[in-house]
Amino acid sequence: MRTLPAGEVLRLWDECRDASPQARALALAATADDDTGRAVPPAERPIGRITAQLLRLRDALAGPRMTATVGCPGCRGTVEFQATTEALLALEDKIVDFPPPLLHGGYEVVWRCLSYEDLRAVAELPEADDPDKGALLLLQRCLLSLRQEEHPQTSSAVDLPDPVRQALTDAMSSADPLADLLVDLRCPDCELAFTADLDVAAFVWAELEARGRQLLLDVDALARSYGWSESEVLALSEPRRASYLRIVTGELP
Known part of the structure; x- marks a missing residue:
């Protein structure tokens, strides 16, 4: 899908922050839905179809590589793991929308x-x-x-x-292999092997929320320095906005 514009990020953040996890996932996935003419409503489609849309949205937000951390159930230490949207989206072809008896x-x-x-x-x-x-x-x-x-x-x-x-x-x-994504992990501290759940909807929301907070800081900095409105700041391309921010912070002469 296309790169998500800054204004769209803030719109989604505003609309979804108080929604239930289920409603939030559907709203976020709709942003990446290229086939809105389907007869089956999104809430009634296999969970994996929604997960695939969320993975495409995450790719548009921050690229294909996903890094997450979970707490070890043994020693309570932090275990980091990585996945890619490309590898997970490969499972979409295995979803059976109308399974046999x-x-x-x-x-x-x-x-x-x-x-x-x-x-x-x-x-x-x-x-x-x-x-x-x-x-x-x-x-x-x-x-x-x-x-x-x-x-x-x-x-x-x-x-x-x-x-x-x-x-x-x-x-x-x-x-539906994308309905419940489980990752086999081993704690580097205590060597405990365990399985963790990869909640793609929660992962994408955390990314979008972090992006939204950063955009507000960008708008605040540029509005204070140049007197621009929020819409004018958000209309700038990301490279151009970043260049102005480096000027404001003194990083770019």
Whole structure:
């Protein structure tokens, strides 16, 4: 996608700062959506399709290389890891928008991939609810139909035997590899091996928020020095704006 203009960065920052994580992810992803004519609303598309749009937005904001840190669950030290938007976007081709029925243990399960609408439903559960209730709700929402000849009354994810439920969970992960990105890491201090979640939406938001704060500082510095309005400062190209800032700070004679 095109480079994100400075004014667009500030607009997104203003509009999304008080939004829920789910609404924020959808709003950010819409910026990188080159196909707004799709019949399926963004909130109902597979999560991975939204993640792919977020990765394109991140690439437009700061380039392809992503560096993040997580806390080691063993020694609480900081573990850094890197990923690239290019490598992650390669997984987009593996997303199955309309997965075939799952046949396992005598059950025929017709299902769909998880969407942000499903995540929003789980987020609305009371905080005191059992965490397993959220996982079960996600499975239930993705069930389109369920058939088992020996148990014709079976119609809920609650009724599924554990092996069938696990097979469905595995099938959902395979059909949308960008829905839940996990990174295998090893702590350099205590050598503990663990798995961390790469929350692309949160990562992109942190990048955009940092960019927005810096833009406000740039506007403030140039407005004080030259009397320019915010729109005039933001209309400058990034190289030109950076050159004026170096003049203001004395770095450029």
